[in-house]
Amino acid sequence: MSLRDRQRAETRLLLQEHAIHLFTDVGYDSTTVADVAAAAGVSAMTVYRHFPTKEDLVLYDEYDPVTASAVAAQPAGPLPRRIGRALESTAALGSSQEKAFLLARLRLMISVPALRARHLDSQYATADAIVAALDCSSPDAEFRARATTMACLGAAHVALVRWAETDGEADLAGLIRQALTSVFDVY
Structure with a gap:
């Protein structure tokens, strides 16, 4: 840089x-x-x-390229597992200051209607980055990848909301894993 x-x-x-x-x-x-x-x-x-x-x-971050790279780096296997493990790995928080900053941003995204709507829009951008990283070979493969990605992102969002409800005390990666396991049997 x-x-x-x-x-x-x-x-x-x-x-x-x-x-x-x-x-x-x-x-x-x-x-x-x-x-x-x-x-x-x-x-x-x-x-x-x-x-x-x-x-x-509130919403800007460098999350999309980091997540896309993490997905691309995952070993072959069921798509929900590849995406889910990448989401778990990007959930690792560094300092307590970084954790507090994410928690404050998340609380705003949850409580402010305009931010909730824009956050959904940002989910589409994140999905685009992940699907591009998967380098799908056909329109059908891209459709499946996009559906799986959006389901994974939805589950991760539910985990983030739960994490915020615990004031950031719960293990975020563990909550993501739990949410994904609730959605996908193969995870």
Whole structure:
């Protein structure tokens, strides 16, 4: 990663941290992009350069390429297992700060109707990345891969909601595994 790319990533994270803090403390609907900019000490234009919409301040992450790579790296086997194991591996959280940040984002995604709708849209983008990584050989194979991927993502979403309900105390990867086992017998 170049210095410029690192600086952009740091700026995005700083903006997101301020936004999440304001959205949590003041309320999503009551907080403007100008409020986020002021809290971060930047202009509103800087916020919009990194996040085209207010929703993106909560929803943006680098999850799709990481997940797609994790799926592609899985050994051959039943598709639900390959996708599920990749989802489990990407659920590993590092620091307690990273965990708290994800938990705050997730709570907003669950509680704010506009974010719930946009989160569903982001699920389609994640599915696109996973299906592309699977390199399907025919339209029928792509259809099966997309159906399986969306089912896995739905199960993972249920696990994330349960994780949020436990204030992040439950094992996220274990919850994902449990949700996928509930959906797929071969998992």
